[in-house]
Amino acid sequence: MKVRSDILRTYQGVHTWTGIIAGLVLFIGFYAGSLTMFKHEIQRWAAPVTAPKVTSSDYDYQKLVDTVISVRGEQLAKGFNLDLHTQDAPLSWYIKGSARGIELDKQLNYAHLNADGTLNVSAQTENELGDLIDYLHRTAGFIGEIGHDQSGVYILGIASVLYFLALVSGVIILLPTLVKTFFALRKEKGPSRFWLDSHNLVGIASLPFHLVIAFTVVVFAFHDFIYGGLAQFYDDRPLFQRPTPAAQSFHIENLPSIDEQVLAAKSYAPGYEPIHIRYSNLNSASPSAVFMMSNNNAVVRGPDTDYLFMNPYTLEVVNSSYPQGEDAVWGNMVASIFSLHFGTYGGEWGRWGYFIMGLLGAFLFYSGNLLWIDKRFKKDPNKRSTLFMAKLTIGVCLGSMIAVAFTLVAAKWLSTFVANANYATLYSYYTAFFAFVMYSFLKPVQKATTVGLYLLASLCALMVLSTLVKLALNDGNTLFYSSYMVDIVAAMFAVIFFKMSKHQQQKQATQSIMPAFEQASQT
Incomplete structure (x- = not known):
């Protein structure tokens, strides 16, 4: 396909x-x-987890709920969680903080029945490691809030608009040679060409x-603005209908049995299994029970499972993440958009696919920056702005990966020594990140890259070693094996990063992946 040279130059600049x-x-x-x-x-x-696994086949959830309501009814009326496939205490409720948002000092009471039927309630600070990683994903680590959302969410939203333009312009640039060079990885034409071919292929x-x-x-990022714009076409009608409150308030003592609620949820969604229930506002006219519904053979439209919203007293389903028919076009559209981003709609294979494509996406941006830097250095090896961008690219990209790996290792041990490891976990990330960014500006780019890769390899290996040490210290009583894949993947990346660091170390400045870029970085 032929495209005019002036058009190509324009899109090259945009890209x-x-x-x-x-x-x-x-x-x-x-x-x-x-x-x-x-x-x-x-x-x-x-x-x-150190407790034996509890399943619905050998645990009396109804007795647990009735017992806790009888002694802590007012607390549970505000809201509680019932996990039907937990590894520990099935029932919990917040005594500080709430389920929504990230708070580093959330505290919950966990309840379970002892072997003799007596109630056991214990307070615990909620570990936020998973949510902190998700926070990093949604905000890129930018702190602060704008309105009711994090500032980083809006920054990533703006970056994604530019990202979309880069995708479209990149495709247009490749159109004239797409068929001929799509699968071409021309290593024999030099390292720069090989990186460019890899960048284009990915x-x-x-x-x-x-x-x-x-x-x-x-x-x-901008859904509130989108809804506000659409609302102009709907006059005073809301885009999403909320259930009408009941004429009088309900009371937690009249809550139907767990079996009745589970049966109502299963009847609404045949083939799905409720695995978690989150209750709220039980002593009000608008009570809610959110069911997490699991089905390994169905398309998932939520981040982990499908969701079903029910009035726990009347057993009326008021909303769900399932297709709702033609009358709920906006709800169906939003649920579909969410499911496409979350990636869990494809089951385990889908999650692994999104995991790999996410890493390849990171490679796409990293390689794109290096290609630009190399091209600029070839034009002017002494340009300070290009050297600044080179150091920033190495510092931010390798620094963020080092910081995450360091945080994971720290989180593994912090809970042993402190009651609330969330603050220390958060500080671990930012300390490691900014420390390596500073290091990358103080050292030549080639040296900083080599050290960064060695650090990554060491931290990934330390993750595996930490598990082995913890397992030995606990005499095999701790159930590490529910997450054994984390150690396997960490071991694989330890080997990959070690080989990359050895390769980087052995290269001469004039034979590096980016020759002009590396030569200038030594100055």
Whole structure:
């Protein structure tokens, strides 16, 4: 396909500058986003469970609920959680904080029945490691709030608009040679050409994924503005109908049995199994029970499971993440958009696919920056602005990965020594991140890259070693094996990063991946 040279130059400029402006922010979002696909496994890996597994087949949930209501009814009326597939105490409620948002000092009471039927209630600070990784994914680590949302959410939304422009312009640039060079990895034509071919291959091969992510991030960031604009066409009618409150308030003592509620949920969604119930406002005219519904053979439209919203007293389903028919067009559309971004709609294979594509997306931004830097250094090896961008790219990209790995290792041990590890976990990330960014500006780029890769390899290996030491110290009583894949993946990346660091170390400055870039970095 032929495209005029002036058009190609225009789109080349658009692709270059949109990628450079948004690339570093999106690198962190994609790298952390790939980890969020397994954030629950990472959470269990960092704070493994010591209690025997409890399942619905050998536990009397109704007796537990009735017992706790009889002694803590006023507290439970505000809201409580009932986990039907837990590893520990099935019932919990917040005594500080709430389920929504990230608060580093959330506290919950956990309740379970002892073997003799007596009630056991214990307070515990909620471990926020998984949510902190998700926070990093949604905000790229930018702190502060704008309105009721984090500032980083809006920054990533703007970056995703630029990201979309970079995708479209990149495709147009490749159109004239797409068929001939799509699968070409021309290593014999020099390292720069090989990196460019790799960058183009990853971008084109995963284009549908990237278009979905770009679009959904913009929706997440600016959905309030979108709803406000759409509301102008609906006069005073709300886009999303809320259930009408009852004429009188309900009371928690009249709550139907758990079996009745579970049966009503299963009847609404045949083939699905309720695995968790979150209650709220039970002593009011608008009580709510949110059921997390699991089905390994169905498409999932939520971040982990499908959701069903029910009045726990009348057993009326007021909303769900399932298709709601033609009368709920906006609800269906939003649920579909959410499911495309979350990636869990494809089951385990879908999660692994999004994990890999998330890492490849991070590579796309990293390689794009290096290609730009190399090209600029070839034109002017002494340009300080280009050297600044080179150091910033190494510092931010490797620094964010080092910081996450360091935080995971820290989280594994902090809970042993402190009651609330959330603050220390958060500080661990920012301390490691800014420390390596500073190091990358103080040292030549090639040296900083080599040290960064060695650090990554060491931290990944330390994750595996931490598990082995913890397992030995607990005499095998701790259930680490529910998250064994975290250690396997960490071991694989330890080997990959070690080989990359050895390769980087052995290279001469004039034979590096980016020759002009590395030569200038030694000055």
